[in-house]
Amino acid sequence: MEKLQLWERFKDRLYADAETGLVLDTSRMDFPAKFSAELEPRLQQAYAQMAELEGGAIANPDENRMVGHYWLRAPELAPTPELSEVITGTLTSVKAFAHSVHNGNIKAPDGGRFTRLLVVGIGGSALGPQFVADSLGNAGDRMRPYFFDNTDPDGMDRVIAEIGTALPQTLVVVISKSGGTKETRNGMLEAQAAFQRAGLNFAAHAVAVTGVDSELDRAASQQRWLARFPMWDWVGGRTSVTSAVGLLPAALQGIDVDRMLEGARRCDASTRRTATKENPAALLALSWFHATAGKGAKDMVILPYKDRLLLFSRYLQQLIMESLGKEKDLDGQVVLQGIAVYGNKGSTDQHAYVQQLREGVPNFFATFIEVLKDRPGTSGEVEPGATSGDYLSGFFQGTRTALYESGRESITITVPEVTPFTVGVLIALYERAVGLYASLINVNAYHQPGVEAGKKAAGTVLKLQGEILELMRSQQSRAFTCEECALALARPEEVETVFLILRHLAANPDHGVHMVSADKPWESRFQLRAVAR
Numbered sequence: 118m119e120k121l122q123l124w125e126r127f128k129d130r131l132y133a134d135a136e137t138g139l140v141l142d143t144s145r146m147d148f149p150a151k152f153s154a155e156l157e158p159r160l161q162q163a164y165a166q167m168a169e170l171e172g173g174a175i176a177n178p179d180e181n182r183m184v185g186h187y188w189l190r191a192p193e194l195a196p197t198p199e200l201s202e203v204i205t206g207t208l209t210s211v212k213a214f215a216h217s218v219h220n221g222n223i224k225a226p227d228g229g230r231f232t233r234l235l236v237v238g239i240g241g242s243a244l245g246p247q248f249v250a251d252s253l254g255n256a257g258d259r260m261r262p263y264f265f266d267n268t269d270p271d272g273m274d275r276v277i278a279e280i281g282t283a284l285p286q287t288l289v290v291v292i293s294k295s296g297g298t299k300e301t302r303n304g305m306l307e308a309q310a311a312f313q314r315a316g317l318n319f320a321a322h323a324v325a326v327t328g329v330d331s332e333l334d335r336a337a338s339q340q341r342w343l344a345r346f347p348m349w350d351w352v353g354g355r356t357s358v359t360s361a362v363g364l365l366p367a368a369l370q371g372i373d374v375d376r377m378l379e380g381a382r383r384c385d386a387s388t389r390r391t392a393t394k395e396n397p398a399a400l401l402a403l404s405w406f407h408a409t410a411g412k413g414a415k416d417m418v419i420l421p422y423k424d425r426l427l428l429f430s431r432y433l434q435q436l437i438m439e440s441l442g443k444e445k446d447l448d449g450q451v452v453l454q455g456i457a458v459y460g461n462k463g464s465t466d467q468h469a470y471v472q473q474l475r476e477g478v479p480n481f482f483a484t485f486i487e488v489l490k491d492r493p494g495t496s497g498e499v500e501p502g503a504t505s506g507d508y509l510s511g512f513f514q515g516t517r518t519a520l521y522e523s524g525r526e527s528i529t530i531t532v533p534e535v536t537p538f539t540v541g542v543l544i545a546l547y548e549r550a551v552g553l554y555a556s557l558i559n560v561n562a563y564h565q566p567g568v569e570a571g572k573k574a575a576g577t578v579l580k581l582q583g584e585i586l587e588l589m590r591s592q593q594s595r596a597f598t599c600e601e602c603a604l605a606l607a608r609p610e611e612v613e614t615v616f617l618i619l620r621h622l623a624a625n626p627d628h629g630v631h632m633v634s635a636d637k638p639w640e641s642r643f644q645l646r647a648v649a650r
């Protein structure tokens with residue numbers, strides 16, 4: 118398509134909203150006009166389903182739950198006054214707690230201010246807080262955030278080492294909606310151990326964000342932690358960043374959570390419109406349906422040309438793939454749905470995988486995120502007439518053109534700058550787009566059955582490890598091969614898992630398992646020796 122024709126399509130399709138500052142350009146998505154017309158009836162159905170969802174319908178039928186993340190920034194929409202009140206009340210208590218920490222009314226046990234924040238969580242209980250912290254963080258923040266977002270001992274050691282001598286001034290926020298996620302439980306126990314080693318009373322540094330009466334909630338209450346904030350079953354983990362999950366860490370860091378909520382609220386108003394051309398989330402969903410043929414035929418590459426938005430793709434991986442990546446649709450048909458999401462930031466990624474995007478397998482569509490403001494204040498020139506920000510914009514525009522010229526489609530989202538307001542807008546935009554797209558492909562966007570399978574499989578491995586150690590303790594003089602061990606446990610079919618468990622045990626001192634290597638790894642012998650604790 119000639120440039121001037123593209124310019125006409127750019128103008129014809131452009132979505133621009135002064136209320137949210139959001140501009141959405143789908144001119145590089147090659148769907149014909151009739152495509153929108155054909156999809157319109159299904160989009161109208163999606164709008165109707167979304168209205169029911171916001172009205173308190175059981176929009177997550179597999180778990181028999183409502184879906185209420187939009188109420189978090191519009192409590193008046195909640196289906197009962199009680200829910201409105203609990204939403205408003207929690208926001209008030211989040212802000213009050215953060216204020217008390219900042220002004221010293223809530224102090225570290227040594228009498229000093231809390232200056233460090235260690236968030237312990239995983240999935241939606243970490244990704245949202247991490248994206249908000251990184252996109253809006255600055256050197257002068259009230260508290261410096263750190264994260265335990267995995268059950269990796271070395272990873273946690275590195276964080277504790279980074280916190281260093283500031284551990285006495287560290288507030289720990291343990292986040293788990295279910296209150297039972299093992300990685301988060303492990304992170305909490307590791308943090309407790311680190312505080313204990315430092316002679317600190319963990320409970321006097323600890324706050325919980327979790328479901329009322331969950332395992333974590335009960336532990337925090339019994340151990341008399343500093344505070345507990347509620348999560349509710351009608352807020353999913355991947356859509357919880359505008360609940361206390363995201364708001365508490367952000368408020369403690371010193372981020373204006375009211376502006377974040379206002380951005381989300383205003384975006385929600387725009388994505389409630391049933392005129393597709395006026396609804397940016399619908400335009401995204403329509404573009405995704407076109408690009409992926411409504412069945413994930415192409416991947417979604419997220420390319421923000423802004424360092425602050427680096428973690429947005431990781432956040433969107435959970436929001437989009439945990440919502441849309443489903444085996445069955447709402448009618449129980451096997452559909453194997455989803456859209457793969459990846460990306461980091463431009464122009465950096467141009468020196469990594471953009472080569473393949475430009476010339477290689479055309480199995481994706483790109484989403485550029487353009488931020489107009491280069492930096493607070495002014496920039497010096499890097500050459501006559503050009504600043505580094507000019508280059509960043511030039512690389513974005515050049516990559517968009519280069520991809521389109523080689524038949525690769527793209528969407529461009531433009532915001533004025535990265536602020537709490539625009540972060541709220543971007544989060545709300547994608548939450549709604551996922552919901553509308555899920556309606557188009559008839560899947561439940563609000564449950565995650567596949568993850569349970571992984572959790573169960575991990576439980577099986579740990580149980581088998583316990584049986585192996587018990588066997589080795591009962592025959593300490595014996596050195597087992599993995600096959601002998603599996604046979605002795607009457608689990609010959611599990612020999613490979615036994616091998617993987619033994620190899621990991623022998624690589625660490627904790628259980629006293631030693632390996633005598635053989636040429637062939639599976640012929641190595643494993644024996645228990647006394648553990649020097």
Ligand SMILES: O=P(O)(O)OC[C@H]1O[C@](O)(CO)[C@@H](O)[C@@H]1O
Nearest residue numbers: 240241242293294295298354568
């Ligand atoms: O907040 P929780 O209950 O610890 O769950 C953490 C994450 O694990 C999941 O349940 C499964 O990945 C996510 O949906 C959730 O964000």
